Amino acid sequence: MKRIYIPGDVIDEPVAKSLAVREDKGKLYATVVGTVEGKSFIPFELAYIPVVGDAIVGIVYDKKPSVYFVDTNSSYTGLVIARDLRGAELDVGDVIFAKVKKVEEDSIVLGDIKILQNGKIMSVPSSKIPRIIGKGASMLNLIKDATKTVIYVGANGYVWIAGKDVGKSVKAINAIIEKAHLSGLTDEIKQMLESD
Amino acid sequence: MDVELFKDGKRLDGRDVEDLRKPLKLEVGVLQKANGSAYMEWGKNKILAGVFGPKEAIPKHLANPERGVIRCIYTMSTFAGLEDHGRMGPNRRSIEISKVMREALENVVMLEKFPSTIIEVYVIVLQSEGGTRVSSLTAAAAALMDAGIPMKEPIAAVAAGKAGGKVILDLNKDEDNYGEADVPMAFTKSGDIVLFQMDGKLSxxxxxxxxxxxxxxxxxxxxxxxxxxxxxxxxPLDKKLRMVE
Structure with missing residues (x-):
């Protein structure tokens, strides 16, 4: 079994500093529960903090003449400036896939808006997103191909799914979340998708 | 009232002065909808803690643009103790305990990373046998870790005190009520004291x-x-069945 670090544990490996790793007097400490894989510290669970360039999935929850307000599954309110849409309009309840353009005190400005229609939204812990995508999107493509679905994964933990077998891909993603911290994940998901 | 708290050199429940009560159990990830949760059994104490956030601070005047804030609410259930506690709402005692727990947690949670947000910590005592504030704090710290909220280090709390003329660790209800002193305290892992209260007299x-x-x-x-x-x-984690909208 891999060693599990809890907050305050010294990390001896040279991992990169992040929200989950803090440095004090030349030593690295974990700040959340997680494990070390290669050169990086993998948190099992971590609150989402937006960074410029993140691709996220959001839900429009309010609109005003010049701005739309978007639920981003975090403490930040997403803002879509109406003129950035070049004439297109959004409605309350619309799901969008967007890039984070600017992070402000308690809001984020979104750009490159893509409206997603006729799908389902799933909420997952944002720390599991890298596992759902996999190396070079291998895991995501595996699920997409096996279930004939279109999937948009937001760094904020919202996953939008549409297509033929939505139920099966939801099952696969749930399995990834439950087993993300164990080894042999890809094979297991492959087997699961090939059966039934 | 004069109560014999020691019998043949042992405490009433058979412990030595430095023993913790048993059973001592802690489980994390027990609640489905909370971001983090913990359930603790410590002697006859049964504590459930749930954590939400960081999320938008509501009402807005609570928000601090420089660091996050913690809202901590400790409640004792109506059926927690031997006496009838009546309704579960906030009272003098629970407001005090919520405050000292919040202040202890503020020392270790990296609130500067979450400006303008609020982190909510809710603790319910299902059953109590003395020392609920320390067991609540130990469970709350575990729930915060389970929620993936960055902390400098863990904290844990325990009460010491004096009963029957001896200094003892982890007082139960009788030792608390009929003893000479009760000192709940919480430590960070590096040894800093983040909660310290005293009831009674000690040299x-x-x-x-x-x-x-x-x-x-x-x-x-x-x-x-x-x-x-x-x-x-x-x-595999069995706690979370994801919601699908």
């Missing part, structure tokens, strides 16, 4: 012994917190 030497016992007791609790996470992540 300087007795207090030093009490703190020494307290530190030894919390070391066991830190191990317990670590074990809880090792157990949680040694097998």
């Amino acid at each position: 300087k030497e007795e207090l030093e012994t009490a703190i020494d016992y307290g530190w030894k007791g919390t070391e066991k609790l830190f191990e317990l917190q670590r074990k809880a996470f090792e157990e949680e992540y040694s097998e």
Whole structure:
């Protein structure tokens, strides 16, 4: 079994500093529960903090003449400036896939808006997103191909799914979340998708 | 009232002065909808803690643009104790305990990373047998770790005190009610004291012994917190069935 670090544990490996790793007097400490894989510290669970360039999935929850307000599954309110849409309009309840353009005190400005229609939204812990995508999107493509679905994964933990077998891909993603911290994940998901 | 709290050199429940109550159990990830949660059994104490956030601070005037804030609410259920507690709402005692717990947690949670947000910590005492504030704090710290909220280090809490003329660790209800002093305290893993209250009288030497016992007791609790996470992540998580809209 891999060693599990809890907050305050010294990390001896040279991992990169992040929200989950803090440095004090030349030593690295974990700040959340997680494990070390290669050169990086993998948190099992971590609150989402937006960074410029993140691709996220959001839900429009309010609109005003010049701005739309978007639920981003975090403490930040997403803002879509109406003129950035070049004439297109959004409605309350619309799901969008967007890039984070600017992070402000308690809001984020979104750009490159893509409206997603006729799908389902799933909420997952944002720390599991890298596992759902996999190396070079291998895991995501595996699920997409096996279930004939279109999937948009937001760094904020919202996953939008549409297509033929939505139920099966939801099952696969749930399995990834439950087993993300164990080894042999890809094979297991492959087997699961090939059966039934 | 004069009560015999020691019998043949042992405490009423058969413990030595430095023993913690049993059973001592901690489980994390027990609630489905909370971001983080923990359930603790400590002697006859049964504590449930749930954590939400960081999320938008509402009402807005609570928001601090420089650091996040913690909202901590401790409640004792109506059926928690021997006496009838009546309704569960906030009262003098629960407001005090919520405050000291919040202040203890503010020392370790990295609030500067979450400006303008609020982190909510809710604790319910399902059953009580003395020392609920320390067991609540130990469970709350585990729930915060389970929620993935960055913390500098864990904290754990235990009460020491004096009963029947001896300094003892982890008072139960009788020792608390009929003893001479009760000193709940919380430590960070590096040894800083983040909660310290005292009810009753102790000499300087007795207090030093009490703190020494307290530190030894919390070391066991830190191990317990670590074990809880090792157990949680040694097998597939069964806690979370994802919501689908």
